[in-house]
Amino acid sequence: MRYLTLFISALATFFITTSLFAQQIPSRSNYLMTPFQDHVAAAGNKQCLDMRMGFRNQWAGFEGAPAYSFASLSGRLGQTENSIHGVGGRIETDEAGPWGTTSLSLAYAYKIQLSSGGWLSSGLSVGVVQHRLSTGRLDFPDVEVANDPAVIGATQFLFPTIDAGLWYEDEHSFIGVTMINATAAELSNMTLSTKTSRHVVATGGTSIELDGRFVFRPSAQMRVVQGLIPALDVTCNVVYDDLISLGVGYRNQTAVIAHLQLALFDYIKVGYSYDFGISDIRIASASSHEITIALSACDRGSKKAEHCSAYD
Numbered sequence: 319m320r321y322l323t324l325f326i327s328a329l330a331t332f333f334i335t336t337s338l339f340a341q342q343i344p345s346r347s348n349y350l351m352t353p354f355q356d357h358v359a360a361a362g363n364k365q366c367l368d369m370r371m372g373f374r375n376q377w378a379g380f381e382g383a384p385a386y387s388f389a390s391l392s393g394r395l396g397q398t399e400n401s402i403h404g405v406g407g408r409i410e411t412d413e414a415g416p417w418g419t420t421s422l423s424l425a426y427a428y429k430i431q432l433s434s435g436g437w438l439s440s441g442l443s444v445g446v447v448q449h450r451l452s453t454g455r456l457d458f459p460d461v462e463v464a465n466d467p468a469v470i471g472a473t474q475f476l477f478p479t480i481d482a483g484l485w486y487e488d489e490h491s492f493i494g495v496t497m498i499n500a501t502a503a504e505l506s507n508m509t510l511s512t513k514t515s516r517h518v519v520a521t522g523g524t525s526i527e528l529d530g531r532f533v534f535r536p537s538a539q540m541r542v543v544q545g546l547i548p549a550l551d552v553t554c555n556v557v558y559d560d561l562i563s564l565g566v567g568y569r570n571q572t573a574v575i576a577h578l579q580l581a582l583f584d585y586i587k588v589g590y591s592y593d594f595g596i597s598d599i600r601i602a603s604a605s606s607h608e609i610t611i612a613l614s615a616c617d618r619g620s621k622k623a624e625h626c627s628a629y630d
Contacts, residue, residue, distance in 0.1 A: 344386040347591035348610040349539045350629045356519045357494040359441030359485035361427040362394040362404015366616035374608040382415035402429035421447040436488035443481045450474045477503035487626040493522035518542045525627040531559040587612040
C-alpha cells in the first residue's frame with residue numbers, strides 16, 4: 319500500500335504540473351478492454367501475444383460525425399522473476415467531416431515487481447501522425463470565399479509524436495496515467511494559428527468478488543486537455559465466470575452507456591457499448607455505437623492468461 323500511495327501521489331503531481339492545450343482525442347466507451355491503446359506502459363501486461371481492434375461510430379446518422387477505428391498488438395520480449403520487457407504497436411484512424419488523422423506508434427514498457435506483489439511499469443512510445451484536410455468537403459457559403467486564407471498550403475501534414483506514462487497493477491486493482499502527444503506539433507503548414515494538443519489520460523479500477531462466480535468491476539477514466547471540460551467516464555460492470563459482462567456507465571454531460579462483453583471460444587472476447595446521448599446534440603443524433611474485439615494467443619483458462627481481474 320505504501321508503494322501504491324507514492325504512485326498515486328506521483329500521478330497527482332504529474333497532472334498538476336503538466337501544461338495542456340486544446341482539442342480532445344477520441345474517447346472509447348470500452349476502455350477497460352483496451353488499456354494499451356491509452357497507456358503505453360500497459361504493453362506486455364499479458365504473457366501471450368494480445369491483439370485488440372475496434373470501431374466507434376459517434377453520433378450515428380449525423381452527417382460528418384466522427385468515425386474512429388484502431389488496432390493494437392502487444393507482447394513480451396523477455397522476463398525474469400521480478401522484471402518484464404513489454405513491446406507493442408498501435409494504429410488508429412479518426413475521421414470527422416473534412417478532418418482526418420492516422421497514427422502509427424511503437425511502444426516499450428519496463429515492469430518491475432514490488433515487494434507488495436504488484437507490478438509498476440513505465441512506458442514510452444514513438445510514432446508518426448498524419449493530419450489531413452479534405453478541402454473538397456468544405457461547405458463554403460460563397461464561391462468567392464472558397465480560397466479562405468485560414469486554409470493555406472498543404473492539405474496533409476506528418477509529424478512525430480511521443481507518448482509516455484506509468485502503470486501499476488496488482489491482483490485486483492490497477493491505475494495508469496499517460497501523456498499523449500507530448501510533441502504538440504503545430505499545423506501552420508495547413509491552417510493558421512492551429513496546433514495539436516497534449517493530453518493526459520488517467521484510468522483506474524478494482525474488482526470485488528461477490529457471491530458465487532460473480533465479480534463487480536467499478537472503474538473510471540479521465541481525459542484532460544486545456545480549454546475543455548475534462549471527459550470523465552465512470553463504469554460499473556458485473557462479470558459472470560469471466561464469460562459475460564453487463565454494465566452501465568456515465569460520461570459527464572455527454573452520455574449514459576450500456577455495456578456488454580462476451581467470451582467466445584477460448585481466445586476471443588467481443589465487447590459492445592451503446593451510448594445514449596444526453597447533451598444538446600441528441601436532437602440531431604442521440605446514439606453512438608462501439609465494438610471491440612480481443613484476440614489472445616493464450617487459452618482463457620491457462621495460467622498464462624492470468625492478469626489483474628479489474629479489467630478485460
